Amino acid sequence: MKGIRQLAENLDISIGTVSRALNGKPDVNEETRKRVLAAAEELGYVANQSGRSLRQGTTNAIGLMIESNKETVENSDNFFLGLTGGLQSVFSRHKLDLVMLPCPSDEDPYEYLKRMVARRVVDAMIISATQRIDRRIDLLVKAKIPFVALGRSSSGGNHPWIDLDFEGVAASAVARLVAKGHRKIAVAAPSSDINLGYIFVDAYRQALERHGMKYDPKLVIRVKSSEQGGYQAGHELLLLDSKPTAIILIYELMAIGLYRRLMEAGVVPGRDLAVIGFREEPRAKFLQPALTCFRMSLRDLGVELAETLLAAMPAYANFYPKGAHNTIWPLELVPGESDAFSLEP
Amino acid sequence: MKGIRQLAENLDISIGTVSRALNGKPDVNEETRKRVLAAAEELGYVANQSGRSLRQGTTNAIGLMIESNKETVENSDNFFLGLTGGLQSVFSRHKLDLVMLPCPSDEDPYEYLKRMVARRVVDAMIISATQRIDRRIDLLVKAKIPFVALGRSSSGGNHPWIDLDFEGVAASAVARLVAKGHRKIAVAAPSSDINLGYIFVDAYRQALERHGMKYDPKLVIRVKSSEQGGYQAGHELLLLDSKPTAIILIYELMAIGLYRRLMEAGVVPGRDLAVIGFREEPRAKFLQPALTCFRMSLRDLGVELAETLLAAMPAYANFYPKGAHNTIWPLELVPGESDAFSLEP
DNA sequence: TTGCCATAGGAAAACGTTTCCGGAAAGCAG
DNA sequence: CTGCTTTCCGGAAACGTTTTCCTATGGCAA
Numbered sequence: 001m002k003g004i005r006q007l008a009e010n011l012d013i014s015i016g017t018v019s020r021a022l023n024g025k026p027d028v029n030e031e032t033r034k035r036v037l038a039a040a041e042e043l044g045y046v047a048n049q050s051g052r053s054l055r056q057g058t059t060n061a062i063g064l065m066i067e068s069n070k071e072t073v074e075n076s077d078n079f080f081l082g083l084t085g086g087l088q089s090v091f092s093r094h095k096l097d098l099v100m101l102p103c104p105s106d107e108d109p110y111e112y113l114k115r116m117v118a119r120r121v122v123d124a125m126i127i128s129a130t131q132r133i134d135r136r137i138d139l140l141v142k143a144k145i146p147f148v149a150l151g152r153s154s155s156g157g158n159h160p161w162i163d164l165d166f167e168g169v170a171a172s173a174v175a176r177l178v179a180k181g182h183r184k185i186a187v188a189a190p191s192s193d194i195n196l197g198y199i200f201v202d203a204y205r206q207a208l209e210r211h212g213m214k215y216d217p218k219l220v221i222r223v224k225s226s227e228q229g230g231y232q233a234g235h236e237l238l239l240l241d242s243k244p245t246a247i248i249l250i251y252e253l254m255a256i257g258l259y260r261r262l263m264e265a266g267v268v269p270g271r272d273l274a275v276i277g278f279r280e281e282p283r284a285k286f287l288q289p290a291l292t293c294f295r296m297s298l299r300d301l302g303v304e305l306a307e308t309l310l311a312a313m314p315a316y317a318n319f320y321p322k323g324a325h326n327t328i329w330p331l332e333l334v335p336g337e338s339d340a341f342s343l344e345p
Numbered sequence: 346m347k348g349i350r351q352l353a354e355n356l357d358i359s360i361g362t363v364s365r366a367l368n369g370k371p372d373v374n375e376e377t378r379k380r381v382l383a384a385a386e387e388l389g390y391v392a393n394q395s396g397r398s399l400r401q402g403t404t405n406a407i408g409l410m411i412e413s414n415k416e417t418v419e420n421s422d423n424f425f426l427g428l429t430g431g432l433q434s435v436f437s438r439h440k441l442d443l444v445m446l447p448c449p450s451d452e453d454p455y456e457y458l459k460r461m462v463a464r465r466v467v468d469a470m471i472i473s474a475t476q477r478i479d480r481r482i483d484l485l486v487k488a489k490i491p492f493v494a495l496g497r498s499s500s501g502g503n504h505p506w507i508d509l510d511f512e513g514v515a516a517s518a519v520a521r522l523v524a525k526g527h528r529k530i531a532v533a534a535p536s537s538d539i540n541l542g543y544i545f546v547d548a549y550r551q552a553l554e555r556h557g558m559k560y561d562p563k564l565v566i567r568v569k570s571s572e573q574g575g576y577q578a579g580h581e582l583l584l585l586d587s588k589p590t591a592i593i594l595i596y597e598l599m600a601i602g603l604y605r606r607l608m609e610a611g612v613v614p615g616r617d618l619a620v621i622g623f624r625e626e627p628r629a630k631f632l633q634p635a636l637t638c639f640r641m642s643l644r645d646l647g648v649e650l651a652e653t654l655l656a657a658m659p660a661y662a663n664f665y666p667k668g669a670h671n672t673i674w675p676l677e678l679v680p681g682e683s684d685a686f687s688l689e690p
Numbered sequence: 691t692t693g694c695c696a697t698a699g700g701a702a703a704a705c706g707t708t709t710c711c712g713g714a715a716a717g718c719a720g
Numbered sequence: 721c722t723g724c725t726t727t728c729c730g731g732a733a734a735c736g737t738t739t740t741c742c743t744a745t746g747g748c749a750a
Contacts, residue, residue: 003706014730019708029728046463050398051706054735059395061466066426066445081411081425081447088449097461100411100445102426104433116442118391121406256631283628286601348736359700364738374698396736399705 007045011035022047053120062091062309063122066102067109067129078282079298086302087126094316096123110135117143124309126150130161132195148309151195160312160324162305164279166196169294169331170203170248171210173276176292176333177246178211181343182274186219186244188233188254197222200250200278219244223254230254234261237273245274245343252277252284255291255338274339279331289337296331304329352390356380367392398465407436407654408467411447412454412474423627424643431647432471439661441468455480462488469654471495475506477540493654496540505657505669507650509624511541514639514676515548515593516555518621521637521678522591523556526688527619531564531589533578533599542567545595545623564589568599575599579606582618590619590688597622597629600636600683619684624676634682641676649674 001009008015013032020028021036039045053059064087066080084098091098099122103112113136116122123146127136130151137156140147149161177185187204190197205215221236223229233254237247238261249255255277259269269275270289277284277293284291304327311320346354353360358377365373366381384390398404409432411425425445432443444467448457458481461467468491472481475496482501485492494506522530532549535542550560566581568574578599582592583606594600600622604614614620615634622629622638629636649672656665 004708005706015707016709016731017729020729023708025709027728032728044459044463046460047708048399048706049464049466050395050404051735052708053395054393054399054706054737055708057735066429078423084411084447085450088447089451092449092452098447099466100447102429102433102443102445104437105430106434107437114389115391118389119394121394121442121444283631286628286631349738350736360737361701361739362699365699368738370739372698377698392738393736396705397738399707399736400738402705 003048003051004045007036007039007043010043011039057120058315059121059123060095061097061099061122062087062124062126062306063116064098064100064126065109065113065116065128066100082298083302083305086299086304087306088302089299090303090306090310094310094319110139114139117145124313126305126309130195131155132193132198146309146313148305148312150305152199153195158324160308160326162301162308162327162329164296165328165330166200167203167206168328169278170200171207172294172333173248174204174207174211177248177274177276177339178213180274180339180341182246183213184216184219184242184244184246185213186221186237186240186247187250188221188223188230188237188247188258189250190225190229191222196225196250204248225251225254227253227257230257230259231261232257234258234265238262238265238267246339247273247275249275249277252279252281252291252293255284255287259287270338271341274341276339280334287338289340292336292339293334294331295334296329301329348393348396349390352381352384352388355388356384403660404466404468405440406442406444406467407432407469407471407651408461409443409445409471410454410458410461410473411445427643428647428650431644431649432651433647434644435648435651435655439655439664455484459484462490469658471650471654475540476500477538477543491654491658493650493657495650497544498540503669505653505671507646507653507672507674509641510673510675511545512548512551513673514623515545516552517639517678518593519549519552519556522593522619522621522684523558525619525684525686527591528558529561529564529587529589529591530558531566531582531585531592532595533566533568533575533582533592533603534595535570535574536567541570541595549593570596570599572598572602575602575604576606577602579603579610583607583610583612591684592618592620594620594622597624597626597636597638600629600632604632615683616686619686621684625679632683634685637681637684638679639676640679641674646674 004015004018008018011018017028017032018036021033022040080100087098101116103109117139125140125145125147127147128150130149130153132154134153134155137149137153137159141156141159149159152161152163174185187201189201192198192201201220208215218240221233223232230249234257237244249258255275258275262269262273267273275291277291280293280295307320308325308327310316311322312324349360349363353363362373362377363381366378367385429443436443446461448454462484470485470490470492472492473495475494475498477499479498479500482494482498482504486501486504494504497506497508519530532546534546537543537546546565553560563585566578568577575594579602582589594603600620603620607614607618612618620636622636625638625640652665653670653672655661656667657669
């Protein structure tokens with residue numbers, strides 16, 4: 001005999017009562033509850049999750065889906081691990097466990113998610129790296145699995161999401177450069193199929209126009225968000241007919257490759273070209289001259305993600321009365337040397 | 346009605362037969378099996394994992410425990426994500442899913458593991474960052490949960506583990522430096538409480554003695570495995586009475602801090618001091634002069650870990666007849682400029 | 691025809707838990 | 721003492737599977 005039955009046997013109490021005692025149900029004498037808890041501690045009894053889940057239809061676990069394709073592994077760095085701190089700090093208050101579900105690189109993320117959802121191994125999901133059209137979102141909506149997306153998407157109608165403040169970053173970066181006299185500002189961004197690539201460049205365009213400047217598609221360099229992409233961006237920038245005097249990078253890791261290409265051509269960042277990076281990245285921390293960039297706390301972002309998710313789960317509605325909602329996550333400017341010079345006389 | 350019952354209803358077949366058909370059991374007509382599979386595909390039916398686990402006593406999931414304390418987040422970089430690629434490639438062949446279980450930073454890893462084990466949410470575990478005395482190992486042995494440890498430990502008797510070839514690296518690094526005429530070789534390592542700190546320094550001592558050199562405890566600088574630790578190591582190195590001409594770093598990230606401290610003192614790495622790093626680390630990739638270091642493939646290590654684990658699981662014994670075993674994982678030398686000079690005339 | 695074996699599939703138990711329901715005991719007001 | 725409420729607990733059903741056991745059917749040999 002095992003499990004709760006064993007425990008009940010030892011205490012000479014019915015299993016129903018043991019269960020109620022352990023789960024803090026009201027209909028149980030405080031005296032017996034103490035005995036049960038003591039015995040459970042003594043025997044190291046913890047309820048079998050499968051039995052529990054089966055009966056309750058709930059797993060007490062939240063899934064964080066991770067797409068570990070090659071690019072993610074290269075780029076995401078400690079991104080997910082950084083998030084988990086914030087996520088856990090919220091979840092643990094509700095006795096929820098976080099499980100990270102890494103999608104195999106040779107499997108379609110949609111199919112993987114579908115399997116995980118169907119298996120009912122978690123109660124809710126956190127997905128990231130959303131696409132503009134993202135079937136995963138439709139799937140989760142249809143399956144009625146609570147979820148939160150890190151990244152906007154036009155799929156799925158009105159679902160909870162958090163996204164970085166691309167508009168704010170673009171506006172801030174452009175304003176900063178314009179104030180220093182720059183009039184030809186390039187941007188290196190991924191393809192507009194990627195949400196980030198689309199939204200950021202649009203925000204950049206609007207920021208330019210607010211300053212009465214003309215948007216020039218030639219100054220938008222489409223490359224991958226990687227070191228190689230940065231090198232490529234540097235290369236294409238040098239080939240432009242009318243040279244820009246500044247460039248905004250959508251991901252700070254690109255700066256490493258960009259610097260390298262520029263150095264090869266004898267162009268010195270921070271003197272001949274102003275450079276601003278988007279998201280702070282440890283690997284780029286040691287560049288000379290230090291990169292001006294935008295920073296955010298992964299931990300805080302994790303907390304916000306967790307709370308947004310719980311707010312979308314009926315069972316936690318009373319804790320987070322705000323309900324399902326969306327958030328634009330602000331980033332903080334960290335001034336460096338890479339854009340310190342001014343073109344004004 | 347839901348699940349397999351619904352499916353059986355639709356097909357006008359008993360649920361037992363449906364289950365057998367889906368699980369590839371022999372006692373079912375090929376014709377009906379086809380019908381069942383088609384209907385399952387059609388309806389998107391996937392067996393509920395809780396029901397399955399409860400009945401079978403198995404979860405078809407392998408847990409990878411992650412300790413995401415602050416230091417891990419800072420240092421691990423893409424370590425775990427890099428591993429998952431290799432892990433998944435093996436597990437997916439056996440229809441096993443990998444779940445990453447991040448231990449909350451404010452919870453004792455031992456208690457966390459205990460909870461996960463008791464909940465029976467995975468069939469087997471992978472643990473890492475083992476201590477010389479590691480209660481987790483005793484726990485897993487006692488609970489009879491198959492596991493593999495990344496890192497040696499004196500706990501738990503004869504259990505499966507994989508560890509990096511510290512001896513090989515120490516021998517290779519020392520031999521290389523000695524060949525270039527170095528006679529005073531320092532090493533920067535963490536406290537000997539940490540397994541790594543203990544074993545590596547011991548291997549270093551043996552390597553020295555094989556070359557007929559004397560082990561000098563003063564040349565062992567105990568610092569944290571981080572950038573700050575590297576800076577600290579540089580600082581302490583400069584204070585030594587008899588200056589070493591070379592230093593071996595136990596973790597490459599330390600090189601960043603070390604370089605910084607050396608530069609401040611006008612000591613040029615690769616000219617005034619030879620530097621060799623241990624494990625390749627993307628963030629240190631951009632140092633000048635390029636660091637000589639030892640590299641390994643995280644993916645391959647993941648494959649080996651997965652196979653070692655499966656070999657320790659009775660259910661997979663026929664696939665991996667080797668059974669439980671241990672492996673010393675070799676690393677490959679990547680020559681750089683940081684130790685290129687020679688002291689010989 | 692009879693008997694036997696192989697094949698296919700149905701019925702039901704079992705996994706470990708939670709929760710609903712009902713009932714005993716005790717307390718209390720009249 | 722009676723009737724009603726409250727407190728506490730035991731019994732049993734239910735969650736969705738897999739698996740064991742058993743039966744029905746058909747084929748085949750004697």
